[in-house]
Amino acid sequence: MTASKAVFALIHGGWHNHSSWSKVTPFLEAQGFTALTIDLPGAGVHALAPTSRDHRPFDPVAFASERSPVAEATQEERTEAVIALVKQAAPLGSGKVILVGHSAGGMTVSAVAERVPELLLAVVYLAGFMVPKGMPLLTMLQHETMSSALAPKLFIGDPIAIGATRIHAGSTDEAYRALLKASFYADVPEADFAQAASQLHCDESNAGALAPSEITPGRFGSVPRHYIRCTRDCAVPLSGQDHMIATVDGSIGGKTITHTLESSHSPFLSQPANLSKILVDIALRSNTAQ
Numbered sequence: 001m002t003a004s005k006a007v008f009a010l011i012h013g014g015w016h017n018h019s020s021w022s023k024v025t026p027f028l029e030a031q032g033f034t035a036l037t038i039d040l041p042g043a044g045v046h047a048l049a050p051t052s053r054d055h056r057p058f059d060p061v062a063f064a065s066e067r068s069p070v071a072e073a074t075q076e077e078r079t080e081a082v083i084a085l086v087k088q089a090a091p092l093g094s095g096k097v098i099l100v101g102h103s104a105g106g107m108t109v110s111a112v113a114e115r116v117p118e119l120l121l122a123v124v125y126l127a128g129f130m131v132p133k134g135m136p137l138l139t140m141l142q143h144e145t146m147s148s149a150l151a152p153k154l155f156i157g158d159p160i161a162i163g164a165t166r167i168h169a170g171s172t173d174e175a176y177r178a179l180l181k182a183s184f185y186a187d188v189p190e191a192d193f194a195q196a197a198s199q200l201h202c203d204e205s206n207a208g209a210l211a212p213s214e215i216t217p218g219r220f221g222s223v224p225r226h227y228i229r230c231t232r233d234c235a236v237p238l239s240g241q242d243h244m245i246a247t248v249d250g251s252i253g254g255k256t257i258t259h260t261l262e263s264s265h266s267p268f269l270s271q272p273a274n275l276s277k278i279l280v281d282i283a284l285r286s287n288t289a290q
Helices: 025-030 060-065 075-092 105-115 137-141 174-184 190-199 206-210 238-252 272-289
Strands: 007-011 035-037 097-102 120-126 164-166 203-205 225-230 257-261
Touching (some): 007 105, 025 272, 075 206, 164 206, 225 272, 257 272
Parallel strands (some): 120 225
């Protein structure tokens, strides 16, 4: 890698972990870029499952009501973790980082862009939640443009009572697994879907869905932003993606640069080469503009 190249920091979405990017990083590295990933607090190696998940025989009532062991996790913890990753990444390249957030990870990359805009060459949303100041993810998810989203049908139990939004990725119920695939992985080969599902954790702390966006024109708005639209997304529908782009552009100013993939919610699995090409193009464009 040449010293002039930016480094990518790749942030996973809800219920996922750093392995989301395992098919993308080799493409980026083949083009001479470094890419760092992370398990956010409460995810991956940091995830804790409700004990009822592993009880046999499985008790669906207990699983739907047990208090989440990650209920106290905060959005601030995730923001701080990614700021630390960005600070680690910056000296490895040009001194600035291209920060990429998938799905709910968009809330974290927005918070980081607001806090350390001077360390970012660009911020990129992959079918990500990019919401205006003062709005939490949950409010955006309830907008009419999100009404066709399938993912909420996966949710189990009362999020307020259990302190988290819970799914059951390990369910053996055929209808539930079909809904999981349709929501996140509609165009992903079956073997890759099975592997991805095995990596998902049960609980996303409510903090990530309830913490309001704090983006401002002066800080977040100073970072070039890109949005990769996924046209066949059933978790964050295209109409919702376009609504978020228009809303943030209208409230923050400037223009989000858009890119489009004919994909489901998880092009890092179904189209890693095409996704990587877009990311490399963003990096090259950003270096030229710097």
